[in-house]
Amino acid sequence: xxxxxxxxxxxxxxxxxxxxxxxxxxxxxxxxxxxxxxxxxxxxxxxxxxxxxxxxxxxxxxxxxxxxxxxxxxxxxxxxxxxxxxxxxxxxxxxxxxxxxxxxxxxxxxxxxxxxxxxxxxxxxxxxxxxxxxxxxxxxxxxxxxxxxxxxxxxxxxxxxxxxxxxxxxxxxxxxxxxxxxxxxxxxxxxxxxxxxxxxxxxxxxxxxxxxxxxxxxxxxxxxxxxxxxxxxxxxxxxxxx
Ligand code: CTP
Ligand code: MG
Numbered sequence: 001x002x003x004x005x006x007x008x009x010x011x012x013x014x015x016x017x018x019x020x021x022x023x024x025x026x027x028x029x030x031x032x033x034x035x036x037x038x039x040x041x042x043x044x045x046x047x048x049x050x051x052x053x054x055x056x057x058x059x060x061x062x063x064x065x066x067x068x069x070x071x072x073x074x075x076x077x078x079x080x081x082x083x084x085x086x087x088x089x090x091x092x093x094x095x096x097x098x099x100x101x102x103x104x105x106x107x108x109x110x111x112x113x114x115x116x117x118x119x120x121x122x123x124x125x126x127x128x129x130x131x132x133x134x135x136x137x138x139x140x141x142x143x144x145x146x147x148x149x150x151x152x153x154x155x156x157x158x159x160x161x162x163x164x165x166x167x168x169x170x171x172x173x174x175x176x177x178x179x180x181x182x183x184x185x186x187x188x189x190x191x192x193x194x195x196x197x198x199x200x201x202x203x204x205x206x207x208x209x210x211x212x213x214x215x216x217x218x219x220x221x222x223x224x225x226x227x228x229x230x231x232x233x234x235x236x237x238x239x240x241x242x
Contacts, residue, residue, distance in 0.1 A: 005111040008132060009056040010048045010175065011102035014041045014069075014118040015091020017062070024225035029062070031118040033222070035231045040222065042076055043121040048114070048175075049082035050125035053132045056085035058105035060098045063090035096197060100187045106180060113183055115200050116175040119221045122230075123175065130213045131177040140208045141178045143201045144215030145170030173215045176200050182208055 014031035021030050032039050041059065048054045061069040070088040077086065089105040091098035099115055106113060112135045116123060127144060134142035148169040154162040176199060178186075186203035189195070197203055201210050220230060 005109055007055040007107070007109045008053050008112045008114065008135070008177075009058060009106050009110045010054055010114040010116055010128075011058045011060060011099060011105070012041055012044050012048075012116050012118050013060050013091070013095065013098050013102065015060045015062050015098040015101075016095065016119070018119075020224050021222070021228070024228060029065075030222055031061075033228075033231060035121055038076075040121040041118040044116055044118050044123055045076075045082060045084075045086075046080075047123045047125050048116070048128055049084045051128045051132055053136070054084060054114070054128065056087070056107070056110070058102045059086065059088045060091040060102045060105075061088060066090045094196075096187070096190060096200075096203075099183075099200060100191070103180075103184055103187065110180050112177060113180045114175040114177045115183075117221060119223065120174055120219055121222070122216075122218050122220065124216060124219070127213075127216050127219060128175060131175055134211050134213055135177045135179075139177075139211040140182055141176070141201060141204045141210035142213055143176040143199075143210055144173045144219070145212050146173070146215040146217060147171075170212060171215070172199060172201065173219050173221075174199070178204055 018030035025033065031041050035043060045057055048057060059073060066088055073088065087105045089101050092101050114131060131142050148166055148171050151166055152164045152169055153160050178200065182204060183200060186207055190203050195203060204210055220227065
């Protein structure tokens, strides 16, 4: 790849409405929930900034919040200089629309992009580095997956339709990394052909091979009320002295 197009940026998605959590949070969007005193999206920003290859961050917020969040981020970056470039973009209706909008915030120099759900605040710099290494080694796409421990069945009309071979299954996480041009092409095709997907690899894998690296059990997505405990537990756990 052209060395002048070798920068890596991350898109941090924070434009969802958190419907499954709305009742438990009193309507507060989950990406704004605080853990250890700062919002979930800032934890993600910190993890990506710890990896030197990551040059910049595109934050994607709900359109109505974008100006206010831009201001808030200015303050965050003033008190805690993460040493990365950054910008704010307004999100869209579906996750894939928010990613598409996020792509518009990338500079021309961005050869590879990592897409991350801000609802996964425990993402580690180690995992980001793992994905960066895969891309730097020539993978056109790379995603983290953890082995599935439950037996998974396809269910239709409350009946078992099929039992899947667990040894072949992986539960997929973010960040997901891609050649920027490839991800753009995938999103163009998705728009033209009406693909509806829940992650970016689902688009890209129709066009190119996507590598899999080991995910992290701790890299959970805050999705349902039960998951809020993870933000509480981590805050209240004290070392056992007994
Ligand atoms: N997301 C986004 N834009 C959307 C929808 C989702 O940026 N239009 C982001 C969310 O902010 C989240 C990530 O995509 O960080 C994963 O989505 P999900 O867990 O489904 O979050 P929400 O869509 O906010 O929650 P829900 O589906 O319960 O409404
Ligand atoms: Mg959603």
